[in-house]
Amino acid sequence: MEMSLARFVLLLGLAAPGPAPAGAAKMKVVEEPNTFGLNNPFLPQTSRLQPKRDPSPVSGPAHLFRLSGKCFGLVESTYKYEFCPFHNVTQHEQTFRWNAYSGILGIWHEWEINNNTFRGMWMRDGDSCQSRSRQSKVELTCGKSNRLSHVSEPSTCVYSLTFETPLVCHPHSLLVYPALPAALQQRWDQVEQDLADELITSQGYEKLLRAIFEDAGYLKTPEQSELAQQEGGTKGLVFETLESCSEAHKALSKEVKKLRSMLTQHGIPYVKPAETSSSENLGSKTPTARTAEHLQGDPGLRENTL
Numbered sequence: 327m328e329m330s331l332a333r334f335v336l337l338l339g340l341a342a343p344g345p346a347p348a349g350a351a352k353m354k355v356v357e358e359p360n361t362f363g364l365n366n367p368f369l370p371q372t373s374r375l376q377p378k379r380d381p382s383p384v385s386g387p388a389h390l391f392r393l394s395g396k397c398f399g400l401v402e403s404t405y406k407y408e409f410c411p412f413h414n415v416t417q418h419e420q421t422f423r424w425n426a427y428s429g430i431l432g433i434w435h436e437w438e439i440n441n442n443t444f445r446g447m448w449m450r451d452g453d454s455c456q457s458r459s460r461q462s463k464v465e466l467t468c469g470k471s472n473r474l475s476h477v478s479e480p481s482t483c484v485y486s487l488t489f490e491t492p493l494v495c496h497p498h499s500l501l502v503y504p505a506l507p508a509a510l511q512q513r514w515d516q517v518e519q520d521l522a523d524e525l526i527t528s529q530g531y532e533k534l535l536r537a538i539f540e541d542a543g544y545l546k547t548p549e550q551s552e553l554a555q556q557e558g559g560t561k562g563l564v565f566e567t568l569e570s571c572s573e574a575h576k577a578l579s580k581e582v583k584k585l586r587s588m589l590t591q592h593g594i595p596y597v598k599p600a601e602t603s604s605s606e607n608l609g610s611k612t613p614t615a616r617t618a619e620h621l622q623g624d625p626g627l628r629e630n631t632l
């Protein structure tokens with residue numbers, strides 16, 4: 327109902343000839359059109375939100391799982407922020423310009439754990455921001471109702487959100503140990519015992535605890551996090567084993583090499599992505615082995631195309 331009204335008013339706006347201030351005034355009637363910019367059929371495909379990957383699986387204290395699939399909005403000045411626990415954080419410009427800005431400020435990644443307590447939800451791999459991706463940390467605090475209460479940007483493209491919920495008011499509601507499956511609790515018991523017996527250092531203790539949290543899916547391993555960063559654009563690509571990952575990497579490297587040599591062959595200069603640090607990519611300077619090979623087999627091609 328709200329959605330169709332928003333679309334109808336938007337249609338009016340689009341149909342109005344020229345820059346129509348009257349149309350713009352009319353549109354203000356609609357409050358917080360909750361699909362604006364997201365499922366708006368009038369926006370070109372490129373303006374819709376394109377997540378870089380799927381969210382991590384739901385994890386952590388089981389009593390919070392019921393928040394999954396819900397979304398909570400906060401309108402602050404000209405932006406509406408939306409937090410969908412275990413899914414994403416998005417930002418939507420509150421304007422009726424046809425190309426209103428909408429962006430992903432993070433996709434559910436992992437918990438922040440501190441002093442054996444769940445302190446916040448990290449949403450990473452959002453839309454690009456200079457050479458990095460936008461990310462958001464959502465802190466959960468006790469409140470009367472589920473409510474996104476605060477958004478700020480403490481450093482460039484890192485957002486800090488506060489989510490109030492009655493689900494975290496009990497002092498034990500965010501403890502890690504009770505949330506763990508029994509097998510991991512036993513591992514933790516053993517680690518505590520080893521520390522008490524001075525069989526491990528406090529550094530070793532921290533490491534072993536981290537491994538338990540990673541195995542529980544609360545924290546991501548550095549490799550997993552890196553993968554999430556690198557695999558931007560290949561949504562939903564998950565590797566079951568190290569082997570399948572290595573295979574895919576090999577295949578991709580081969581593909582990249584092939585494409586590079588094609589560019590090189592045809593004397594097309596190309597810009598390398600900022601992350602890779604291979605040597606000069608201007609083909610004429612460093613023809614790859616493959617190019618040389620090809621040139622031997624087909625000496626005429628280069629002359630024809632250059």
Ligand SMILES: *[C@@H]1O[C@H](CO)[C@@H](O)[C@H](O)[C@H]1NC(C)=O
Binds near residue numbers: 375376395413
């Ligand atoms: C964000 O999460 C919500 C809730 O699961 C989902 O409906 C929506 O499509 C997601 N948005 C993006 C841009 O992924």
Ligand SMILES: *[C@@H]1O[C@H](CO)[C@@H](O)[C@H](O)[C@H]1NC(C)=O
Binds near residue numbers: 441
């Ligand atoms: C860590 O948690 C324990 C138990 O929840 C609490 O008693 C202690 O004060 C906390 N320490 C810090 C530094 O927050």
